[in-house]
Amino acid sequence: MYGTLAAAIVIEVVATLALRASDGFRRKVWIAPVVAGYVASFYLLWLTLGLGMPVGIAYGVWTACGVALVAVIARFLFAEPLTWVMALGIALIVGGVLTIELAGVAH
Structure with a gap:
């Protein structure tokens, strides 16, 4: 379940970085990785939910890790x-998600 979610996160991050590299889809070579990445990421997220994760x-x-990873990687790839x-x-987002996760485990 967590492996599926981790794969969904990594693929979504790659798709988002490809979206940035596409320069508003002016660079056509990046369209396929963007579309394929988002489709694959949502599929893996759907599988994660199907495996029982709330x-x-x-x-x-998924979103917290995506935001954090994209921000850090974009700093180095695109000098953002x-x-x-x-x-x-980012730390507050991660802290909030950890709080939700820990509260979910307690029930």
Whole structure:
């Protein structure tokens, strides 16, 4: 279940970075990886839910990890800004998702 979710996250991050590289779809070579990546990512997220992970936890982890990874990787690939305020925001997102996950496990 967590392996499927991890694969969904990695593929979604690659698709999002490909979307950035496509320059608003002006670079046509990136369209296929974007579309295929998002389709595959949603399929894996759907499988994760089918394996029994609650949607609040699966979606929270998927989005939080996606936001954090894209922000950090885009800093290096595309020289996009990553300020300490943005890093604080990422930390707060991750903390919120961990709180939701821990509350979900308690029930």
